[in-house]
Amino acid sequence: MLKNSVVRLVKTLSPSEKRYLKLYCKKQSGHRAYLFLFDLIEETPLKNMDQLEQKFNSAFSDTSFDTTAKYLLRIVTDSLIQVRLDKDPLFQQLQTFMRAKVLLDRSLMKEGLKELNKAQKLAANSQNYYLEYLAYRAELNVFADLNFREITEAAMIEMQMKARNLLKTQLQIHEHHSLYELLKFRLIHIGKSLSEPEKKQLNDLLLSELSLVTNKVAHNFESKKLHLLFQSFFFTSVGDYKSALKTFSELNELFETNMEKMLGLPYDYLSALEGIMDSLRTIQAFDRIQFYLDKVSGLIRSENTEQFNLQATKTVITFKLTLFTATKNYQEALTYTKELPADILKESVIVDYEKHCELLFYIALAHFGLNEWEKTVKLLNKTTLLEKSNPHLPIYKAARLLAVLAHYELGNMEYLQYEIRSYKRAPKFKTEALKIEKLVLKTVILNPHHNNPVKNKVLLKKLTPFIKAIVNDKFEIQVLKFFNFSEWIETKFTATKKIKIRATSKLQSKPAT
Known part of the structure; x- marks a missing residue:
């Protein structure tokens, strides 16, 4: 519209x-x-x-x-x-090429060729192979229109070969883009790989990418970048976070040594830094995150668009909150959020919805850690009601589960009955739901708050093998990296006294569907 x-x-x-x-x-x-x-x-x-x-x-x-x-x-x-x-190399290259076209259309051949040569050099410096090809192609067209009076046969053939090689390189980059885009499409529309059968569905992409790299080794920034992006996101999707971290680190090094070749805003670099920090969070190497947070902060510059700076800013905030909550410094986390700009949490059209969900989740988690259940639910309601929330995203699953935990602590058992039915009505719940999702719902049904310590001890003994299996499952870690739900379950069954259950709460809301 x-x-x-x-x-x-x-x-x-x-x-x-x-x-x-x-x-x-x-x-x-x-x-x-x-x-x-x-x-x-x-x-x-x-x-x-x-x-x-x-x-x-x-x-x-x-x-x-x-x-x-x-x-x-x-x-x-x-x-x-x-x-x-004035700021974007790509725009400068395009303007130079357009200026050359205008001059050539007015038969100002000398001036037009000069601008074409300038466009070729600008494109070559940033490895913009397609525009460099267009400039060579336009130059050859000029010489053809002049009946080749201004060029020798050897020089013409050399230009043709350069143009041909540029097209070959661009085709290789296109093939890399296609595989990377297909991987991202599957991750977005299917969800990150949650089981071995789903992992096998991605293997065809991996084999194609490896074949491309083996048969057509390219020594240019774009191909190396796409190869490492593909590898890192593939390893992330199948739960191999140590390999993903290694690849992301190589990608970070590639970006830092080729800053002049990045066209436009450094979204790919930001994505790589986010990937590194996500992998570090997943393997709980929290002491190494601050180093990369400083790099993200360095990308926030006045010459960038407000949209890019907002995304980078929210990345910094989210991972700072990650560090606070990982060490159970919940009050420090909330103190930090109070120092943020007043509008940073407001939902707007420029928000990255997954990043916005993460930000709200960690603030809610800080309230949860301080036993402020109602504030937790209020924040998580915003997360689950985001119109663009994707139920396949791990952060969405984590937010919904944390909301279940908060409602349980509030004693909203009637609400939880509806929510459990909502979970079970979901298509393919039995086959595609995570084990931790099923275990949290089972815990709510068993209602350890209502049981005596002896009964809870017996129940925990039965659940312990499942809890251990979940903690060691590389696919379950996609949600557990946000919050240790299994630890919460264990604490509920080891409490030494019953907790009085409230029948209702003013913050009850319609269950997610």
Whole structure:
């Protein structure tokens, strides 16, 4: 929808981008209704955006809202392009190539060829093989139009071979991209591999990737990057976190030695750093996380987009909270969150939903560690109700389980009965649910709070083999890395006295479906 698109674009502008837009608009002529619409979007909260069109029509009854929104979208986009021209190597290369095309179209051959040569050098420096090929192809076309008066046969053949090799390299990169994208697609739509049969489904991708690397060894940054990204995410998906950590470390070294070759914002580098810290969290090497947190903090710069800086900032916050909660410093975690910017926890269109879920989860976990059950539930309700939450994501599973634990501590047994039925109604629950999910639900059903210590001791003895199997299962660790649910289960069965159960709680909510 056009309104949503223009709102999203305006809301993601950084302060410096807004200032440049105002200056850019002063150079434009014509009706200024689009500036009114811009200011209207700026001052209207996201929750009230349904009133946007009505407010605009009240001020400009004779002007089409859709036409104005479309024009504003174009103006904002054009101004952002101008901003990026000074900072983004890719934009600079494209502008140089376009300048060459304009000059050549006006038969300014000497000047046009000069710009093409400049485009070739810029593209070569950043290993942008496709644009480098286009520049060579355009240069060959110019010489052909001039009946090859300005070039020898040997020089022409050399240029043709360079162009051909560039295409071969670009094809190899494309094949790497295809395999990496297919792996990510399967992880997103199927979920991270949770069992040996699902692990085997990914083996065809691994074999294809290994074949590509073996048969077509490339010594360029892009191919090496894609190879290491594929390997690291593959190892993560099958639960081999030590191999993933090793590969992520190689990827980090590759990025640090090739910073000048990264086009645009360093999203891939940020993703690699997140992968390293996630692997360290999984193997509980918490003492090594701070080193990489400092690297992420170094990526937060004023020249980056607000969206990128927000994602990097939330990564830093999330893993700082990870360190606090891992050492059970729950009060320190909450003190740290109070020092954060007031709007950092607000949900908005620019949020990475998985990262937002993690952030809310760890704050909720801090409250949980302090026995503040109601605050825990309140925060986790926001997590489970996110419209883009993917039930396959481990963080979603962890958040839902922690909510079950908090409701159990509150004594919301009626709610938990509905929630357990909701779990069991889910498609393929028996075959695809994690063992820890089943064990938590079983614990709630056994209701150790209601039992005497002797009965709980007997029940725990029966459950102990299952608990040990879960702790040592590399697939279960995808959820256990967020919180030690098995430890909580053991503490419930080793309590020395009964706990009075409340029938209801004011924070009961509709069970997730």
